[in-house]
Amino acid sequence: MKKFKSLLELINWISLELEKTNLFDDTVVFEGDISRAKISSAGDLFIEVSQRNEKGKTFKINVFLSRYYIKTLIDNLGLKNIKELENKSWNFLGKISFWPTTSTFAIRLQSLFPLGDSKLEKRRKEIIKRLKIKGLLRERENKLESLQPIRKIAVISSETAAGYGDFIKNINKLKNPPLIHLYPSSMQGVEVPINVSKALKRIIESKINYDVIALIRGGGSQSDLMYFDDYNLAENIAWVSNNKIPVLTGIGHEQDITIPDYVSYMRFSTPTEVARSIVNQIEVFNNQINDNFQNIIYSINNIFLHAEFYTKNILNNLSVLIDQFFEEEKNKMNVYHNSLTFFERILENSESFISKELNSFDFISKYINNEINIIKNDNYNIEKTIRNLFEVYESNLLKKLNDYYLEITKNSPFSSFLSGGAVLVQNSEVIDSVYKLDKKKNLEIKLRDGEVESIIKEVKYYKEEMK
Structure with missing residues (x-):
């Protein structure tokens, strides 16, 4: 036997005992007729639900709905006012509540659905x-x-x-x-x-x-x-x-x-179909990224192959130019050789004349020495010209190849990869700035001969970038 000093103590005990059960957690569904619907002074909706059994006895229970949801209820049921709820059969869904002030049970309304014909579809x-x-x-x-x-x-x-x-x-x-x-x-x-x-x-x-x-x-x-x-x-x-x-x-x-x-x-x-469609969208994009990455590698390799082909053509053209240069110089040497031969004949046929005319011989000797010096100077100039030609061509060729390489890679996030470095990838995205890093996610480092998965311990920002 339990004894209580007051009614309030008894009601509080009942309330506490009820809370120990699952009575207030379960959702209940039942059918009933609304005999009365009214708005309280606080603006909340109170509904009296009644039902008569086979013996003619009537059972009643109160249903409560917060004032914040009354308009939604009326609008969704297609009613003009709460009085249209009365004298009709409804399907109720809600949770049981205990009201200590009146020591009664009530239903906290969650959903109300009409039985029979309704205006919902209209x-x-x-x-x-x-x-x-x-x-x-x-x-x-x-x-x-x-x-x-x-x-x-x-x-x-x-x-x-x-x-x-x-x-x-x-x-x-x-x-x-x-x-x-x-x-x-x-x-x-x-x-x-x-x-x-x-x-x-x-x-x-x-x-x-x-x-x-x-x-x-x-x-x-x-x-x-x-x-x-x-x-x-x-x-x-x-x-x-x-x-x-x-x-x-x-x-x-x-x-x-x-x-x-x-x-x-x-x-x-x-909900499952929503999730599967999202998964498929992400996988499609990941496959496209991988395909694009492979296409970039193929394009770069193709560019280098073309560059090699163009380089061979340039070297071949240079070889032709050098051959032409030497051919021209050879012709000049032949001219000089013919000139010497001409003077040799003069000497052979003009011995007596030369002995008599020493001055003339000196003149011819000076002329020959002068011609020889010219030939020597020309040989030096030929060598110097060829060397300069090679140096200029080599400088221009390297500059063109370097400019070409920089042009095709300057906007690529893979420029470091092409130079023997690595590409950083996180969340299937190539990272080209520390500001794009997700510090909580692992970082993939892709090298030419493999991949490395790393953990970010610290990120440092350069002052120039922070400005």
Whole structure:
């Protein structure tokens, strides 16, 4: 037996004992008739649900909804005011609460779905019509391949939802998965439109350059998904997707289509399909990077082959020019030889004359010596000319080859690699500046004969770059 000094002590004990159970954690679903609906002085909605059994006995329970979600409830049900809730049968979804002040149980409403005929489909068509008039409907099918490689993802979902777990599991199949930030939100019931809109706002205000936003929720019944069909939510999604960050929707099953699917950048049937498409987009880009890298290597090798070919042609042309030069000099030597032969004949035929005319002989001797000096000087000039020619050509050839090499590699991030150095790669991106480094990620060093994976311990910035 337990004794209590007061009623308050008894009620507090009951409340504490109830909290030890799972009573308040479980979601309950039931059907009932709304006998009364009213707004409290604080602006909250109180609903009285009643049901009569076979013996004619009536059972009642209160249902509570915060004032922040009343308008969303009324709008999504296509009602004019809360009085239209009364005297109709509904499907309720919520959690049990204990109210100590009245010692009663109540249901904290999460979702309300009409039984029988409703105006939901008509209201849904009206929302689509309004979105079309404002030009917010997606008019073409987009592809993830048209976006930049996805590296940062903002996810709007419930952290405990199975759909979110499937999404993460598939994304993590990548060798280097993208960064994922979860923005938790209710994904069921009357809280959906407001909470998802708040999550979108937090994403934009974060100033993080996300590549995509994934709005995901696993399958469910029509009553679970009906609150996604909200005009204000659709308008917010359309604005973010068209002006800020592409929004990808994966809500429900294959057959489920909600209003956000009409205004998002792309619609997928399930959260798993969203993840698989992102994985495929990243892998396609990685393959393109590898292909481009191989093409660059091939192009560089091809350029060097052409350079070698052009160099051989230039050397051949130089050889021809040298041969022509020597041929011309040979002809000059023949002329000098003929001149000497001519003077030799004069000497042979004019011995007597020479003996008589010593002055004339001296003159001829001086002439011959002069001619010999000319020949000597010409030989020196030939040697000097050839040497200068080789030096000028060698200098010009090396300068042209160096200029050519610098021109084809000056804007390449692989210039150091071509000079016997290495290429730094991180997150499948070639790093050419310390400002592009992610200090938390490993760094790949690619050399001609292998690769090295390193850990960044420290990054130093040059003062000139910091300015």
